[in-house]
Amino acid sequence: MAVLVTRPDERGKQLVDLLNQSGMTALYLPLFSFQCGAELEQLPSKLNQLKVGDYVFFVSRSAVDFSVKILKKSGFQWREDLRYITVGQNTAQYFSCQSERAIHYPISQENSEGLLALPQMQTLSGRRILILRGNGGRNYFAEQATSRGAIVETLECYRREPINYNQEEQIDICKRSGTDTLVVTSLEILRGLIELIPKHEQEWLKSCRLVTVSERIADAAKNYGWQTIILSPKADNQSLLNTLLS
Incomplete structure (x- = not known):
């Protein structure tokens, strides 16, 4: 083989x-190769706008990579009063190592459906969720979170270049x-x-x-x-x- x-x-x-x-x-x-996203420079200000208990969702390890780089460059620290989420254990562990912050992820089903099944995702009314992602990609999580009352915003941290x-x-x-x-x-x-x-x-x-x-x-x-x-x-x-x- x-x-x-x-x-x-x-x-x-x-x-x-x-x-x-x-x-x-x-x-x-x-x-593909990965390059800086068009909105990456906005990340520090977007994080500042979130309220205590709001969510930051990393769609991939690449989202973590580019986010960590821009925050280090700007001298900004990951806030302790936000909730960080992702769909997979690997991305979660990578973020924790880079940020020293706790992060939640679904254990049995590493996808958007599994994430949406977590207890903390059931009541989202009035919560803000900042989705850190690449260009394109799936919108299922954003749509479902919005239907549950969340205020969802996406930020293009990186882009795929063929x-x-x-x-x-x-x-x-x-x-x-x-x-x-x-x-x-x-x-x-x-x-x-x-x-x-x-x-x-x-x-x-x-x-x-x-x-x-x-x-x-x-x-x-x-x-x-x-x-x-x-x-x-x-x-x-x-x-x-x-x-x-x-």
Whole structure:
């Protein structure tokens, strides 16, 4: 088995290293790079505007990364009187290490649905929620929180910039390496992968196993034509590694 890892940034590189160390062939093909978001500079003032007990929601580790950098640059500290939330344990632990602040996340279901099921998310009337995110992405949490009475504001901390590749060259490398398994960790990556591969190679692409991290991505992959889809129980690299090894 040869695995194509499309997860961007250091986490993608780390997964490739883990797979290679386990004796598997793994290639790294990130489809995006991450840059500062258009609204990042507004973060300190947006945090100041929140009231005691309001929420700050990090949609991803990248949101933590860029937020931490701008606050360090401005000399601003993470407020102790706010509530910090995310959808996954990995992002939560990363934020805690960077900020020394507690953060809440759903343990059994690491997605927006799991977050919305937490006890503190049931009564949101009058609460403000600042969502720190990239460009694009899912609006489900914001919509549901608003329907529960929250005042929701999003702030673009980072943006995804597509990486340009020579399509034929990348396909040739994948085929020569025997790639038969793809790791896809977001809908944006899934769509980017489909756009990268020309029409006459789509049959090859969708004949590969697809390992992903949520039912939502799996359902989208089925609609695009994938037959073999494997769901990792969590999105962290160790869970993905265990899934691929099994």
